Amino acid sequence: MLNIEKKHIIDNNKLSGEQYFASILQEAYSNGLLCDSDMENIQLQCIQLLAYKCERYSGGESSSIRVEAAESIMKSNLYTIGLYLKSLPDVDLAVNEIKKASVSEMYQKGRELINVRLHSAKYIYNLVQKNKLTTPNYSYNSTINEGIESFFKAYDPDYEAHETPASIDYQLCNTVTNLIGIEFILKYLENLFLENEFCRDFAAEDIHHLLYGYDKGYKDLLINIFEQVLTAAVGCSLANRSVVELDISAEEIQHLHYELSEYDDCSLYLKVHEAAVKILEELNVDSLSLQRYIERSLPRIISNITNAIKNNTLNKTFVSPVNPGLEPRIRFVSGTKMHDEDYRKLIDELIICRHSSDKLALIKEKVKSFGDLEDLLFDAQLSEEETASVFDILGDVEIAALIRRHPFKTDMQAVDLSEGEMAVRLYLKNYIDRLPKGKQEEIFEKADMLID
Amino acid sequence: MGISSSLIEKQAIAEIEKCNEFTAEFGLALSRSDAAELVETRNIALKGNGRIEFGSGAIQKIIREFCDSPYISMHNYAETIHELTEMFYYYKNETLDLMSDDDLIKFMKSSFDGKCQGSLELLSGRELANMARNLRYGYPPDYSEDSMPDEEDEDVEY
Numbered sequence: 001m002l003n004i005e006k007k008h009i010i011d012n013n014k015l016s017g018e019q020y021f022a023s024i025l026q027e028a029y030s031n032g033l034l035c036d037s038d039m040e041n042i043q044l045q046c047i048q049l050l051a052y053k054c055e056r057y058s059g060g061e062s063s064s065i066r067v068e069a070a071e072s073i074m075k076s077n078l079y080t081i082g083l084y085l086k087s088l089p090d091v092d093l094a095v096n097e098i099k100k101a102s103v104s105e106m107y108q109k110g111r112e113l114i115n116v117r118l119h120s121a122k123y124i125y126n127l128v129q130k131n132k133l134t135t136p137n138y139s140y141n142s143t144i145n146e147g148i149e150s151f152f153k154a155y156d157p158d159y160e161a162h163e164t165p166a167s168i169d170y171q172l173c174n175t176v177t178n179l180i181g182i183e184f185i186l187k188y189l190e191n192l193f194l195e196n197e198f199c200r201d202f203a204a205e206d207i208h209h210l211l212y213g214y215d216k217g218y219k220d221l222l223i224n225i226f227e228q229v230l231t232a233a234v235g236c237s238l239a240n241r242s243v244v245e246l247d248i249s250a251e252e253i254q255h256l257h258y259e260l261s262e263y264d265d266c267s268l269y270l271k272v273h274e275a276a277v278k279i280l281e282e283l284n285v286d287s288l289s290l291q292r293y294i295e296r297s298l299p300r301i302i303s304n305i306t307n308a309i310k311n312n313t314l315n316k317t318f319v320s321p322v323n324p325g326l327e328p329r330i331r332f333v334s335g336t337k338m339h340d341e342d343y344r345k346l347i348d349e350l351i352i353c354r355h356s357s358d359k360l361a362l363i364k365e366k367v368k369s370f371g372d373l374e375d376l377l378f379d380a381q382l383s384e385e386e387t388a389s390v391f392d393i394l395g396d397v398e399i400a401a402l403i404r405r406h407p408f409k410t411d412m413q414a415v416d417l418s419e420g421e422m423a424v425r426l427y428l429k430n431y432i433d434r435l436p437k438g439k440q441e442e443i444f445e446k447a448d449m450l451i452d
Numbered sequence: 453m454g455i456s457s458s459l460i461e462k463q464a465i466a467e468i469e470k471c472n473e474f475t476a477e478f479g480l481a482l483s484r485s486d487a488a489e490l491v492e493t494r495n496i497a498l499k500g501n502g503r504i505e506f507g508s509g510a511i512q513k514i515i516r517e518f519c520d521s522p523y524i525s526m527h528n529y530a531e532t533i534h535e536l537t538e539m540f541y542y543y544k545n546e547t548l549d550l551m552s553d554d555d556l557i558k559f560m561k562s563s564f565d566g567k568c569q570g571s572l573e574l575l576s577g578r579e580l581a582n583m584a585r586n587l588r589y590g591y592p593p594d595y596s597e598d599s600m601p602d603e604e605d606e607d608v609e610y
Contacts, residue, residue: 051506061552063513064498064505064544 009033010091017178018162020082028095038099045103050074052104057159072160077107079162079181083117084110114157117182122152124189131196134204136219137211143170144192151185173227173297194293195226201283202229202246209321210246216324216448228319230294231301235318237275243282250320257314265306272302330449332401335369343372350380360389370398374405378420387427400446402428464491468511475519479526486530493534497541510540510553517561523570535572536560539580546584551593559583559593
């Protein structure tokens with residue numbers, strides 16, 4: 001059935017979500033709904049409201065305030081009025097309200113609405129905390145745990161209602177745009193809740209394997225988990241696999257590439273929609289709001305798939321899960337360290353020793369554990385060439401272990417390190433840089449496989 | 453908004469003129485043009501210091517506080533109020549708005565009549581500057597390093 005919409009003089013699309021009051025005034029004035037005297041009267045009332053709020057702001061102790069503070073209060077007032085006008089059923093009613101009601105009345109109603117929205121946001125935040133996913137992704141966890149909580153502590157609905165004092169790093173699949181202040185947080189939390197709700201239909205472990213397959217270091221990436229999960233689910237559905245496990249093989253992805261590259265944009269759109277319907281059925285998604293949210297997310301996923309097919313990179317869009325537990329691992333055991341007294345003697349001998357070849361022979365003879373070798377590199381005051389010849393006698397795994405334990409740091413990052421340690425790290429970096437590319441890669445691979 | 457701002461100015465001028473009623477007993481009075489110039493000075497000071505003011509402003513309060521100063525007479529009255537007005541808004545910013553209008557004006561008055569003995573240069577360059585620095589560093593307004601015991605004295609005690 002077609003949607004029947006009432007025709008308004010003011011075009012809703014021309015109104016700004018962030019500065020609703022100002023944009024509605026502008027539109028109403030340019031469409032002749034408000035005359036010059038109406039506008040002047042509204043401006044005067046806005047100034048009066050600002051004067052009243054500024055007095056409250058300074059607690060009656062100061063007759064003047066900084067221009068920036070006054071501007072912020074003015075923005076806050078206009079935002080609050082805009083929030084009230086937005087809550088009215090349509091734009092015509094909003095314009096009527098502007099004509100009839102005083103600015104301070106509209107402000108008061110908006111202020112009450114902010115309290116209601118704030119209450120709702122707190123409620124949804126509780127729900128989000130309850131349906132939060134178990135994931136090591138840092139931006140996801142920090143946004144939910146600290147970022148949003150800071151909003152409720154710092155939000156000032158009286159003087160900075162338009163501000164969003166939250167540290168939100170985690171980006172949603174459907175980014176919240178054209179909203180600020182409490183409206184932004186409310187919408188963000190609603191979307192996050194729906195994303196969590198969908199992801200909770202999958203095992204946390206499966207999501208972990210999927211994201212690990214996407215990137216081993218996904219815990220530090222600014223990715224959207226829901227988008228990855230939904231894309232994988234669409235991939236499984238297109239490949240006629242069970243959606244729940246999010247498991248799709250490289251061959252199936254290759255096959256999908258051949259199949260999907262045959263479709264034009266419209267057919268691909270229909271195909272992905274069909275896949276989404278199958279997903280909803282398989283997961284028994286009843287919630288209408290979640291269904292709509294998934295619907296809204298599909299264009300983004302379809303465009304990712306279209307681009308991937310064009311660039312022959314579908315294996316980056318649809319990802320095969322990887323279980324990190326099944327990857328080959330190296331456990332490095334460093335051996336027993338020598339007695340402290342013997343170690344001290346060795347260091348004294350090495351410092352006295354004049355020839356590099358003698359030092360190397362001494363190290364080869366006396367040092368039997370990796371721990372001792374590490375200590376020795378810091379204590380024996382070896383030159384860069386001597387250190388490099390010590391590295392030469394080590395195997396790839398030992399070098400990899402050294403890289404893991406002593407990665408190179410710039411002067412700025414290495415403020416806590418001793419001079420000896422900084423020198424060894426620099427020598428190690430120079431040594432690695434001099435190795436052939438293939439050898440370097442082998443060593444770095446081994447370093448990745450090492451278990452801490 | 454041009455009409456309303458000129459109305460606000462007229463109102464401010466009238467309020468300053470009204471102060472003549474109680475400054476008369478100290479032999480001080482401002483003409484209408486003096487009052488208009490004061491309002492102009494206030495506007496320039498507000499703009500220069502990035503501030504905005506509603507209502508009659510601080511000039512009235514400054515006049516009320518300073519009218520009984522022994523260092524103000526009819527020949528330097530208007531000029532002094534001009535300087536004090538500029539100083540006032542400048543130090544509202546410098547004190548990070550930590551001091552209320554009344555407290556700042558009282559501090560200005562007691563320093564002007566006391567330590568500065570009527571010198572506006574000392575008031576602005578020394579007393580108010582020290583006070584603002586103290587407030588910014590979290591000390592009481594009248595804190596002075598001279599009042600702290602010397603290191604030598606401390607050594608003697610130990």
